[in-house]
Amino acid sequence: MARESAEATRIMVAVNQSSIKGYPHASISSRTAFEWAVTKLVRSNVTGFRLLFVHAQVPDEDAFDDMDSIYASPEDFKNMKERDKIRGLHLLEYFVERSHQYGIPCEAWIRKGDPKEVICNEVKNVHPDLLVVGSRGLGPFQRVFVGTVSEFCVKHVECPVITIKRRPDEIPRDPIDD
Amino acid sequence: MARESAEATRIMVAVNQSSIKGYPHASISSRTAFEWAVTKLVRSNVTGFRLLFVHAQVPDEDAFDDMDSIYASPEDFKNMKERDKIRGLHLLEYFVERSHQYGIPCEAWIRKGDPKEVICNEVKNVHPDLLVVGSRGLGPFQRVFVGTVSEFCVKHVECPVITIKRRPDEIPRDPIDD
Numbered sequence: 342m343a344r345e346s347a348e349a350t351r352i353m354v355a356v357n358q359s360s361i362k363g364y365p366h367a368s369i370s371s372r373t374a375f376e377w378a379v380t381k382l383v384r385s386n387v388t389g390f391r392l393l394f395v396h397a398q399v400p401d402e403d404a405f406d407d408m409d410s411i412y413a414s415p416e417d418f419k420n421m422k423e424r425d426k427i428r429g430l431h432l433l434e435y436f437v438e439r440s441h442q443y444g445i446p447c448e449a450w451i452r453k454g455d456p457k458e459v460i461c462n463e464v465k466n467v468h469p470d471l472l473v474v475g476s477r478g479l480g481p482f483q484r485v486f487v488g489t490v491s492e493f494c495v496k497h498v499e500c501p502v503i504t505i506k507r508r509p510d511e512i513p514r515d516p517i518d519d
Numbered sequence: 520m521a522r523e524s525a526e527a528t529r530i531m532v533a534v535n536q537s538s539i540k541g542y543p544h545a546s547i548s549s550r551t552a553f554e555w556a557v558t559k560l561v562r563s564n565v566t567g568f569r570l571l572f573v574h575a576q577v578p579d580e581d582a583f584d585d586m587d588s589i590y591a592s593p594e595d596f597k598n599m600k601e602r603d604k605i606r607g608l609h610l611l612e613y614f615v616e617r618s619h620q621y622g623i624p625c626e627a628w629i630r631k632g633d634p635k636e637v638i639c640n641e642v643k644n645v646h647p648d649l650l651v652v653g654s655r656g657l658g659p660f661q662r663v664f665v666g667t668v669s670e671f672c673v674k675h676v677e678c679p680v681i682t683i684k685r686r687p688d689e690i691p692r693d694p695i696d697d
Contacts, residue, residue: 350559377679381528381648386564470559471681495673501555501681503649504673 349391353469355460356396361518365431369519370475374505378473387444394436394449397459398429457493464498471501478506531571531647533638539696543609547697548653552683556651565622572614572627575637576607635671642676649679656684
């Protein structure tokens with residue numbers, strides 16, 4: 342007689358691209374966080390949950406890819422922005438595809454901006470029951486230089502937050518990567 | 520076709536007594552954390568989860584209850600310790616009872632010591648998939664004086680942690696209470 346609330350539990354999962362492979366590849370920590378939520382929380386109860394994937398696209402981060410491009414008209418810049426957006430969409434496609442394989446209903450969207458602010462804003466607007474964020478599990482020394490989105494979310498986000506660290510065997514040689 | 524791992528997801532829930540009403544009453548934040556885990560995560564999938572209740576009994580905290588007692592023999596002290604233990608057991612009884620009402624398998628045990636250390640140690644020994652801790656949701660000013668177990672756990676515990684804050688309508692007049 343466990344309580345089944347009428348509405349599904351809405352889990353927001355913040356996802357980002359791999360810093361090594363770039364778009365459309367998902368980062369190890371995003372994939373780990375997603376698979377953890379599915380395996381440990383959703384389990385076989387696919388109708389009891391709904392996954393909400395949010396990707397914060399950092400406007401400057403991709404700019405270096407366009408170093409060799411020539412911008413002759415405002416139209417060219419528009420094309421660049423379109424290309425960024427498409428890369429982000431391919432990233433989301435991966436997670437939507439995986440969710441469909443599992444049979445879990447989901448939604449996915451992109452917001453431009455600083456990941457910390459984007460995630461906090463989306464939680465404010467969407468009111469998920471839970472936010473799941475991946476973490477590179479950096480030590481205190483590395484964190485000073487890199488800053489961690491997960492720590493910021495735990496402190497500032499208005500709903501419960503779970504931080505999922507990468508598995509030790511999945512950490513790249515430079516743990517700041519990916 | 521969501522993955523159902525062979526073993527149930529083991530959720531450790533750290534529970535404590537009400538600071539206002541004392542033993543055997545559970546604190547508002549413990550009850551909130553427990554009910555949240557049931558309603559939002561376990562839902563109807565009662566065989567997919569197992570709840571592990573840990574109560575850290577602080578040795579000095581209850582000593583003032585025994586101010587009027589007379590200790591004439593080592594036996595008297597033993598009785599006092601027994602009484603403490605019984606109080607803790609009644610606290611656990613509440614959560615075990617509730618879990619049985621929901622039909623969720625559970626275990627519960629008491630450890631003496633500082634809650635922060637007890638919880639970290641139990642996570643190390645028992646390896647739950649997830650730790651759920653209640654939080655009074657104190658502001659930064661109050662935290663300086665009170666210290667929060669939940670913050671410590673998020674930083675030091677080896678498994679993912681969810682902190683569940685009390686609902687605003689359940690906060691007592693002095694938020695440090697309960």
